[in-house]
Amino acid sequence: MKSKNIAVSFFILSLLVISINSCKDDSITEPSTEFKGLNYPSYFGLPHYNFTSNPLTAKGVQLGRELFYDPILSIDSTISCGSCHSQTHAFADHNGGFSEGVNQAKGNRNAPAIFNLAWNTSFMLDGGINHIEIMPLAPIVNPLEMNETISNVLLKLNRHRDYPTKFYEVFGKKTIDDQMLFYAITQFQGTIISDGSKYDMVQQGKSIYTIEENAGYQLFKTHCSSCHKEPLITDNSFRNNGLDTIFNDLGREKITQLAEDRGKFKVPSLRNVELTYPYMHNGSFFTLESVIDHYTDGIKLSPTLDPRLSSRIKLTGAEKFQLVSFLKTLTDYTLLSNPNLTKPR
């Protein structure tokens, strides 16, 4: 009876000792549940960006999403990525020709749409940025955009009430550094995938074009798809599509310093083109019809004009209508309304 009590208490005590002395892993907290991976149709091919050093996690993507919509990245906390890149317009800037930064500073170009970035081989209209991770560096430090410094952004993030904990849960480090910031934003941007348009449904045999749309698709394949290559609807190359004779904005030449690249800009993906107006690097066209009219009747000559545009593209009025009908099938309504991509409450 007395010895039994002692036995029981010793047993409980030893259990306590075990639980206290159990092997403690001093290393970082385990990342939260793995995603099932990036979801995309097989006809996209493998992404260009390798997620190995920056694996997607639910918390990483969520953190990136918060940062994308947080004006803390700007010098006066007024501008976030989402200020220009609106989900309702496939993350393009529909506010005007030249995108604006803090204090209504007018930039030099129209901000491109954001989707399927993991398949990009370069970033910016002149391809000046070579890696998705350091893409956000440019708008953050550009005086005409967010006008901040990385050091100051990190200072703000590290003394924020919630961010240190959130970053720790993803990366296991107590101090937020720029790599963690860029990794998180990359994770969010990586999940902005546009693959749910009618075009995709037709590709997957789940839908069929109307007669008009199909006629437009055939015209597209004849006149447009050599540059706006399927299925990403871009070949990621740089071309002069006849906007000017003399270029104030040198485009690709600014990066390569080669005269043969003057006036060349990146071929944008035409996915969601119905919503990513205004069009061209300087946002000079606001309707699809005006863009098509440019290609049929508005091409301006210059030494670096793309050879594919040296002879006039001829389209009847009916054909132009059909082409626009097809272009509208590239709109991905699931992207526009995906709650995982919306500004968090």
Next chain:
Amino acid sequence: MKIKASIILLFLSAIFFSNCKESGPEPISPTKGTLQIQFIHTWAMDSHVFELNKKLFHPTTSDTLTFTKLMYYVSNIQLKNSDGSWWISPESYYLIDVSKPASMILNIIDIPTGTYSEMKYVMGVDSLRNVSGSQTGALSTANVMFWDWNSGYIMLKAEGISQNSATKSFAFHLGGFSGVNYIVTQKSTNFLGKSLNISDSKMPILAILANPARLWHTSPSLSVTNAIQMPGAKAKVMAKDFYDGITFESLQE
């Protein structure tokens, strides 16, 4: 009694088995040592000490100038073993910043004990790291040594003021990691025949001399060119002249 003894045994074994234990015996690690590399800066040929915020006269261009900033990358340090093989310092990237004395002293740690006859080092950042996205330490974008609009490292940054410049200031941001604009320069030294002995008891100090006046070894006066902001022929000439002028100064055991 019998019961009590077994309870005590149970209790003791609980403590015993609950301690974290590594499986297997402790491996015997070879001894390692540290090499300290110090970057010393001189100005022009007359062995003046180079300093920031000090008026300097350039004997070739006849410019009078004051540096407010001088920063540059050194990387990829390797040491040649007595058997001819090379020990490669892992993640070897350093940002020399003349405004930060600590940055001019590089402690190369965990070098296996032995005798080394040669050191290779790179001025600049190798190509691969220029296309590898976001990195940490010396390569972090927080150092403001990475072009945001034209991806690639600013491998050398020299800024300052001068009455000879049309803008009264100068800013040379030198980089270029591919093709004809490539400025990254491999350098080596054999310590002028001395042996570098690494042990766990002594730390040798290796001094490397850099001469910022070499930036204008070929390049023209500030009245002609007071800024370079992207890779190209001008950046290449200036960087090469500076890198080529970097020399072994001394090795102290």
